[in-house]
Amino acid sequence: MLETTPISIIRKLNYLVNVVVILFFSFIISSTTTKIFDGFLAREFLERVQYLPIIPQNIAVLAMVYMLALGASNVLKSYLLKKKFFGVKLLLLVDFWLCFMIVYYMNFSYRGIFLLLMMNIITYAKEPHARVWMLIFALISFILLDYDIWSNRLSMLSLTEYVDYNSEEVKIFMLVGKNLLTSINEIGFIGFLYLLLQNKINENAAISSLNTKLRETASELKMANMQLEDFAQTMEENAKMKERNRLAREIHDILGHSLTSITTGLEACVSIIGFEPEVAQKQLGKILDLSRKGLDDVRRSVRELKVDTISKYELIPAVTDMVNDINECTPVKIDMEISGVILKLKEDEEQTVYRIIQESITNAIRHGKASHIDLHIDFYQHIVNVMVTDNGKGSVNVEEGFGLTHIRERIAMLNGTMEYETNPGEGFTIYVGIPIRWGSAYD
Amino acid sequence: MIDKSKLGENVKKSVIALIVIALIIISIFFVQGLKSDKKTVIQIGIYSGNEWGVPQIDVYRIYDEAIKLFEKANPDVIVQYRSGTLMEDYSEWLAQKILNGNEPDVFIVLGEDFDTLSSIGMLQPLDTYMKDDSTFHPEDFYKKGIEAGIYDGYQYAMPFQIVPTFMIVNETLLKDNNLTVPEMDWTLEEFLRMCNELTKDTNQDGINDQFGVVGYGWENTYYAAKGTFEAGDKAIEVYDEEKLRKAIEVSKELYTQNSGQIVPPYAFDQGLVGFKTFSLAEFRAYKPYPYKVKKYSDFTWEPLSFPSVDHNTSIGKLYTVQWGMSSRSKNKDLAWEFIKFMSNDDEVQQMVWDYTYTLPTKISVSNKASAQDELLSNVLDSAFLELVIDQSVIEPTFKKYQKLIESMDIRIKVNIMDDKSMQEIIRSVREEADNILESEN
Numbered sequence: 113m114l115e116t117t118p119i120s121i122i123r124k125l126n127y128l129v130n131v132v133v134i135l136f137f138s139f140i141i142s143s144t145t146t147k148i149f150d151g152f153l154a155r156e157f158l159e160r161v162q163y164l165p166i167i168p169q170n171i172a173v174l175a176m177v178y179m180l181a182l183g184a185s186n187v188l189k190s191y192l193l194k195k196k197f198f199g200v201k202l203l204l205l206v207d208f209w210l211c212f213m214i215v216y217y218m219n220f221s222y223r224g225i226f227l228l229l230m231m232n233i234i235t236y237a238k239e240p241h242a243r244v245w246m247l248i249f250a251l252i253s254f255i256l257l258d259y260d261i262w263s264n265r266l267s268m269l270s271l272t273e274y275v276d277y278n279s280e281e282v283k284i285f286m287l288v289g290k291n292l293l294t295s296i297n298e299i300g301f302i303g304f305l306y307l308l309l310q311n312k313i314n315e316n317a318a319i320s321s322l323n324t325k326l327r328e329t330a331s332e333l334k335m336a337n338m339q340l341e342d343f344a345q346t347m348e349e350n351a352k353m354k355e356r357n358r359l360a361r362e363i364h365d366i367l368g369h370s371l372t373s374i375t376t377g378l379e380a381c382v383s384i385i386g387f388e389p390e391v392a393q394k395q396l397g398k399i400l401d402l403s404r405k406g407l408d409d410v411r412r413s414v415r416e417l418k419v420d421t422i423s424k425y426e427l428i429p430a431v432t433d434m435v436n437d438i439n440e441c442t443p444v445k446i447d448m449e450i451s452g453v454i455l456k457l458k459e460d461e462e463q464t465v466y467r468i469i470q471e472s473i474t475n476a477i478r479h480g481k482a483s484h485i486d487l488h489i490d491f492y493q494h495i496v497n498v499m500v501t502d503n504g505k506g507s508v509n510v511e512e513g514f515g516l517t518h519i520r521e522r523i524a525m526l527n528g529t530m531e532y533e534t535n536p537g538e539g540f541t542i543y544v545g546i547p548i549r550w551g552s553a554y555d
Numbered sequence: 556m557i558d559k560s561k562l563g564e565n566v567k568k569s570v571i572a573l574i575v576i577a578l579i580i581i582s583i584f585f586v587q588g589l590k591s592d593k594k595t596v597i598q599i600g601i602y603s604g605n606e607w608g609v610p611q612i613d614v615y616r617i618y619d620e621a622i623k624l625f626e627k628a629n630p631d632v633i634v635q636y637r638s639g640t641l642m643e644d645y646s647e648w649l650a651q652k653i654l655n656g657n658e659p660d661v662f663i664v665l666g667e668d669f670d671t672l673s674s675i676g677m678l679q680p681l682d683t684y685m686k687d688d689s690t691f692h693p694e695d696f697y698k699k700g701i702e703a704g705i706y707d708g709y710q711y712a713m714p715f716q717i718v719p720t721f722m723i724v725n726e727t728l729l730k731d732n733n734l735t736v737p738e739m740d741w742t743l744e745e746f747l748r749m750c751n752e753l754t755k756d757t758n759q760d761g762i763n764d765q766f767g768v769v770g771y772g773w774e775n776t777y778y779a780a781k782g783t784f785e786a787g788d789k790a791i792e793v794y795d796e797e798k799l800r801k802a803i804e805v806s807k808e809l810y811t812q813n814s815g816q817i818v819p820p821y822a823f824d825q826g827l828v829g830f831k832t833f834s835l836a837e838f839r840a841y842k843p844y845p846y847k848v849k850k851y852s853d854f855t856w857e858p859l860s861f862p863s864v865d866h867n868t869s870i871g872k873l874y875t876v877q878w879g880m881s882s883r884s885k886n887k888d889l890a891w892e893f894i895k896f897m898s899n900d901d902e903v904q905q906m907v908w909d910y911t912y913t914l915p916t917k918i919s920v921s922n923k924a925s926a927q928d929e930l931l932s933n934v935l936d937s938a939f940l941e942l943v944i945d946q947s948v949i950e951p952t953f954k955k956y957q958k959l960i961e962s963m964d965i966r967i968k969v970n971i972m973d974d975k976s977m978q979e980i981i982r983s984v985r986e987e988a989d990n991i992l993e994s995e996n
Contacts, residue, residue: 145654145655148654149651149654152647154647154650154651154653154654155646155647155649155650155668157650157654158650158653158654158671158672158675159671161675163675163676164653164675164676164677164882165654166656167654167655167656168654168655168656169656170656195565197565199569
């Protein structure tokens, strides 16, 4: 509750000054009255003054009571302001009344109390509109509540008239005291205004520096936003590229495989059609099946592209289908061996393994011109190992084409490994190991 | 932002606080109410002595008995007063009480205080009390008595006692000097002629030993000439210089008649003066009591109105004793009841006649009492009293009057003694009056 800012200290000091003023005025009035009584000058005093004076002890007591009420009102106002409770404005109006009463009891000879009231208004009236009106009213009161203006209409006796009744020395003491206290009060008010002004200036400086910072931050934010937009554009392009690559892979995988098988099968037919037309005819029938299957594959793939989901099928039957197709339609012989406990794979894993096998066989036939391929699928401790070995041409430098890169990408996606070994005339072997995330045996 | 539930709680708290405060105030009023069951005390302010200079025996008797009657009529009221205040000290005593704020609820207002106390607002205007009180009728009182309590158009005081002034004439001395006793509507010329004839040195010792008049001043002539004093800032606004000139002429002539000799106070008592200004109180004090009467036993005398400038207008001064109410009294209704009781109650007014030398302010009581008085009724009838009172002049009611009249009186007397010309006297008096009227206080 106790504030210790310079402004509030000045306000409290001014309050004390006003208390002293009131005590001093009361002292002057009561001591003068005593002097008048001692000199049997009461009747002459009544004749000299033009009005009925207020009773001296009433001046002291009532003015102090009003002064204390003013102090209590201030404490209450601070409390209400802190609690954000209404009633502050009402209390300020009460303050007006208290100040008027104090001025009245000071015989309209002291109006410095209105400076204190102005301090209160500045401190407690937070609403600008009300504050301005109250200040104007307080200022008008300060100007108008002058003894000389009202002495003709009010039954009042100015302090000077009391002072005049004393001896010269006492008179000087009283007048000096009065002027000194009035001046201290005014200086306090000016000090209050100065500090208030200083505070406002500081506040304004702080606000303007904050504003500058805000502007800087805003421009930085704008830059970041632009970068983000650039980044988003890049990301979009990346996504487009990725999708394009996928499409390319899909086309390569399905069409490449089917067309390779068909081409190889047709080559065989061409060589035998002259001497073994029946066998060739049979062969052609199988190639037709193969090409139909390829067409189905294309359709399925297009469908997948559209819905972006993979139809359910199981790995081993699919691989077996593929191997049988090749064995029947082409001169290439594939031996397939499956070992270990067959685990149920997730769809993307099954797809990958299938594609790897498909791609490896395609590569062996297309690039290695192999006539025999060994396919080994091994399930071992949540890892599926695939080994494809052919007896084809082999190669010194393996140029990783689209297919192999594609395999590598897929394996990397599943945290798997891929190795291959090849030498000219010694065929090509590829080892692939893929960890199974969720492996469980088929039901 | 304001927490709504907290707000509600605060409102609740303030409502409770308000109720508590209201209860405290109500209980204070309640206690006050219990207190008021006790007797109400009315303080009154009185003094011993009077303005017309006739010693009064047993001053407080009338107050004691009147208070007894009042308390009997109002059992809840106690009336208190402080005895022992002399009239000379009363004004200061009351002023100190006023400055201290503990002046009596009701007090006698001295003539010299009336203007001041009315103008500073010390006295409560009684007009509304008079108007609202059906048992009070202003016409029951001597008109001049009521008028004496008016200041600036308001009734600030009610008359209690009145003392008219008039003249008395030594019939024996006039007859001895072959002069006829004047009628009631006699004039200043007659007055001056008779004074001139009466003033003489009977034992031939070079000093006058028989005189025309004692106690007659310039203001008596001024009033007779229908001169008035009005409030103002300049002498010429306040008094009529033409009438003052006439008044000074008369005073000058009387001074010349006496050859500058001042008439000794005992001269009338010895039968050596033809005329004397006289107050009713003096008349009542001296006439009925044997040892005072004895003084006048070698001559017969009669009351007489003041000589007038033209016929039919005899004007003398009227003394009144007035009750005023403090404007700060807490028991104004009771204070009014007391004032009314003192002025209006027949028993109290009868006491005024019985216990003082003054006249009751209520006409009916005054007439009855004076008619029943054996000695008085021979020389003073109610018609004379009413005539004298009606033609009296009340002291003007502006603040500086007392000071002004005293200063003018001294200035005129001194100037006449110095044998200054009329022009000089008038100018000197005007200067003096201007000084007083222009001064702050």
